[in-house]
Amino acid sequence: MIRRPRRNRQTEAIRNMVQETSLSLNDFILPLFIIDGQNQRVEVKSMPGINRFSIDTALEEVAACVDLGLTAFAPFPSIPEPLKDKYATESHNPEGLFPSFIREVKKNFPQVALITDVAMDPYSSDGHDGIVENGEILNDETLEVLGKMALTQAQAGADIVAPSDMMDGRVAHIRQVLDENGFQKVGIMSYTAKYASAFYGPFRDALNSAPKSGDKKTYQMNYANSREALIEAELDTAEGADYLMVKPALAYLDVIKLLRDNSNLPIAAYNISGEYAMVKAAAQNGWIDGEKAMVEILTSIKRAGADVILTYFAKEFAQYLKK
Ligand SMILES: NCc1[nH]cc(CCC(=O)O)c1CC(=O)O
Numbered sequence: 246m247i248r249r250p251r252r253n254r255q256t257e258a259i260r261n262m263v264q265e266t267s268l269s270l271n272d273f274i275l276p277l278f279i280i281d282g283q284n285q286r287v288e289v290k291s292m293p294g295i296n297r298f299s300i301d302t303a304l305e306e307v308a309a310c311v312d313l314g315l316t317a318f319a320p321f322p323s324i325p326e327p328l329k330d331k332y333a334t335e336s337h338n339p340e341g342l343f344p345s346f347i348r349e350v351k352k353n354f355p356q357v358a359l360i361t362d363v364a365m366d367p368y369s370s371d372g373h374d375g376i377v378e379n380g381e382i383l384n385d386e387t388l389e390v391l392g393k394m395a396l397t398q399a400q401a402g403a404d405i406v407a408p409s410d411m412m413d414g415r416v417a418h419i420r421q422v423l424d425e426n427g428f429q430k431v432g433i434m435s436y437t438a439k440y441a442s443a444f445y446g447p448f449r450d451a452l453n454s455a456p457k458s459g460d461k462k463t464y465q466m467n468y469a470n471s472r473e474a475l476i477e478a479e480l481d482t483a484e485g486a487d488y489l490m491v492k493p494a495l496a497y498l499d500v501i502k503l504l505r506d507n508s509n510l511p512i513a514a515y516n517i518s519g520e521y522a523m524v525k526a527a528a529q530n531g532w533i534d535g536e537k538a539m540v541e542i543l544t545s546i547k548r549a550g551a552d553v554i555l556t557y558f559a560k561e562f563a564q565y566l567k568k
């Protein structure tokens with residue numbers, strides 16, 4: 246035998262030398278759940294280690310994460326039920342919970358990147374990402390709400406707005422609204438290929454944002470499709486997206502690779518709530534080594550082609566690097 250691949254695996258120094266993919270804290274965006282009130286830090290039952298924070302404790306959490314070397318955050322608001330309505334009006338109230346949080350973060354930590362969620366579901370009494378009329382999700386009427394929401398977030402100081410709703414044409418509409426109002430510098434991270442997934446459950450628990458009726462299959466993609474992701478990617482690119490995202494990540498590594506190979510834009514991947522919960526549940530049962538599984542999963546997402554990874558593991562990974 247002349248070729249023996251095992252030679253390059255003989256010692257840790259050699260293995261490290263030939264390692265193709267490495268993770269850096271610059272790769273990560275940490276999602277944060279924001280709730281009303283003061284001095285609140287409430288664990289999400291289905292996501293061990295992940296809390297919902299009021300603005301004050303969220304700022305402490307951001308400070309702790311910045312100390313660990315994290316630089317990017319993706320906050321999501323949990324809106325009290327009485328403030329929800331059919332048109333997600335609260336989503337463009339400049340004095341609302343979410344814009345208030347954005348302003349506080351930018352005031353205290355101007356150096357961090359804030360990637361803010363644009364979608365109706367946390368504010369919608371129907372729990373959908375669009376306006377519901379006779380059981381139908383209206384596309385073009387929803388764009389108006391998304392534009393106002395994105396503008397409100399930009400005015401509060403968001404660096405990048407991230408539409409997660411999957412309405413057609415929303416990237417172009419948001420770009421136009423931002424530009425008309427002088428926010429040319431605010432980026433758009435589009436949830437380009439977002440699939441109708443069974444793994445969103447814990448997130449909907451955290452925000453109490455599950456659809457009140459029906460499912461999201463008329464707007465989120467069918468997980469059996471990958472060519473359709475290329476159609477979405479072409480459109481988002483033409484409409485002015487600065488980043489293309491694939492969501493979820495783990496069961497969609499092929500889609501991440503597909504977009505990586507077909508686009509020169511940065512590719513983001515969202516390692517979502519249910520993917521986090523699976524690892525934590527198995528680790529708590531002693532069935533897998535949670536820390537090793539975390540590093541393996543995050544490395545795999547990057548190996549598949551993600552430049553940016555949204556993950557609930559970001560803080561834990563930063564702590565692991567410190568060890
Ligand atoms: N706008 C919808 C939205 N924004 C973030 C997530 C899920 C994130 C996660 O599971 O971690 C979802 C999915 C959904 O509820 O349909």
Ligand SMILES: [Mg+2]
Nearest residue numbers: 411412413477
């Ligand atoms: Mg689209």
